[in-house]
Amino acid sequence: xxxxxxAASSSVPPLGFLGWIIIGGLAGWIGSKIMGTDAQMGIVAxxxxxxxxxxxxxxxxxxxxxVGSGGWxxxxxxxxxxxxxxxxxxxxxxxxxx
Numbered sequence: 826x827x828x829x830x831x832a833a834s835s836s837v838p839p840l841g842f843l844g845w846i847i848i849g850g851l852a853g854w855i856g857s858k859i860m861g862t863d864a865q866m867g868i869v870a871x872x873x874x875x876x877x878x879x880x881x882x883x884x885x886x887x888x889x890x891x892v893g894s895g896g897w898x899x900x901x902x903x904x905x906x907x908x909x910x911x912x913x914x915x916x917x918x919x920x921x922x923x
Contacts, residue, residue, distance in 0.1 A: 848901050849875030856908030860916070874908050882907025 850868065853875030857863040866874070882903040 844897070844900075845876060845879065846872060848897065848904055849873075849879055851875065852878055852901055852904030852908050856905055856912055859909055860912040862912055862916070874911060875904050878906070878908030878911045879904040880907065881911050885910070 850872040853866075853871035853873065854863070854868075856874060856878060857866050857871060879900070882905070885907065886903055
């Protein structure tokens with residue numbers, strides 16, 4: 826029984842560097858669409874916003890919920906929430922540009 830549980834918990838592959846780039850880029854791009862900042866951002870900015878959003882979202886969700894590794898989908902949602910929060914904070918400090 827313990828072997829089955831161990832095999833099931835190890836079936837979710839860890840995210841590598843490339844995985845974080847892909848998830849961060851997608852989350853940053855969708856977050857910029859949601860927050861209305863996509864016109865000012867390029868692909869590199871979307872990736873950076875998504876990765877920063879992943880750290881911010883992980884910190885916030887980690888404080889609110891007892892979260893662990895949830896795989897690709899949970900990581901994407903965490904990055905997306907964090908990216909939206911990061912862009913919202915950036916808009917507060919930088920002001921809204923037309």
